[in-house]
Amino acid sequence: MATNIFNKEGWAQFRENLKNKFRLVIMNEDTFQEIASFKLTLFNFYLLGSSILVFVGFLALLFIAVTPIKRYLPGYGLGSSSEEVLSLMRKVEEIENEMSAQRIYLTNVKRMLTGDVETVDDIPVPEKNLLSNLVNLEEQNIASPSEEDNQLRKEVELEKIGNLAKRSRYSGFSKSEDIPIEGIFFVNPLKGEITSQFDLKKNHIGVDIVAPKNTAIKAALSGYVFLADWTLETGHTIGIQHANNLITFYKHNAALLKKVGAFVKAGEAIAIIGNTGTKTDGPHLHFEMWYKGIVMDPTDFISF
Structure with missing residues (x-):
């Protein structure tokens, strides 16, 4: 018992x-x-x-x-894990945006060097009823974002603004206003005679200027040198990134006076006139001007 x-x-x-x-x-x-x-x-x-x-x-x-x-234990570190995931998501989104902008920038530079021009006629025109479509979307019963979503969007925007501020030293341009190209004063890069005008029909996307031998070529605007190299067709070529999405190219030079990353002021000597490359028949400067990815006629803004 x-x-x-x-x-x-x-x-x-x-x-x-x-x-x-x-x-x-x-x-x-x-x-x-x-x-x-x-x-x-x-x-x-x-x-x-x-x-x-x-x-x-x-x-x-x-x-x-x-x-x-x-x-892997249920409930362990739930708060810290969520914060880490959000932080990683923001970093991934930021890297994706930077890579996308870099691809667009390199594509534009490649098109400039190869002469694949995008004219005003190639830019798609927005639909006339775009505004009415937006109004109709607002009138639809769409759930408004939550307060957490709004806070997250604000944080992402603040991070983007902070990154732009950090890159201000690299860009070298303190003005954030987008000045029209008509309001910009350009320095004549080379005093001489124009032998070949700007002509899109002939795929000549710049102007050719002749001048005496060993004449210095000057920067049309202040900016950073992003290209200083030699190519088979254009010889010694230098490209300068200016403010307001403006880029200038100086081709067929005998010698380059600046290297990539150098900051040059308007009117500062950057190269010596020459006859390098295969697309040339004598000492001259081939000068190109690109504004927001579209090639422009330099004679509309500079008196050579």
Whole structure:
């Protein structure tokens, strides 16, 4: 009959049973020779089992604490993980935007160098009913963004503005206003005679100017040199990035006086007139002007 340990007699009997001694004997099955024997009590057995459980539990907690497996536990680090995910998402979006802008910039430069011109006629005209479409969209029952979404968008915009401010030193232009090209004063890059005018039909996207040998070519505007190299067709070529999305090219030079990354002021000598490259028939300067990715006729803005 089982003893009830929840009364005084049962508890006393249970404590007596804990003091009972037992012997654990290990014998050879064939010879019945005693190999080892151990004296045990129920108390010692319970104590040993409890110690093993505590030790295993301690090892399990230590393993979880010092290894990344804790990240897979439900509810562990939920707040910090969400913040890390949002931070990584913002960084990925920022990198994607920078890569997209870089691809567009390199594509425009490649088109400028190869003469693949985009004229005003190539720019798509917005639809006349675009405004009415936007009004209709506003009238539709579209769920407004939540307060958390608005806060996240504000943070992303602030980060973009901060990145632009950090890159202000690289760009070198303190003015953020987009000045029309008609309001910009250009310095004549070379005093001489124009031998070939700007003509898109003939794929001549600049003007050719002749001048005496060893004449210095000047920068039409202040800016940073982003191209200073030699190509087979245009020879020694230099390109300058100016403010307001304006780029100028100076081709067929005998020598270049500036390197990539140099900041030049308007009227500063940047090259020497020459006759390098295959697309030339004598010493001259081929001058190009690009505004917002569209080639312009330099004679409309500069008196050569």
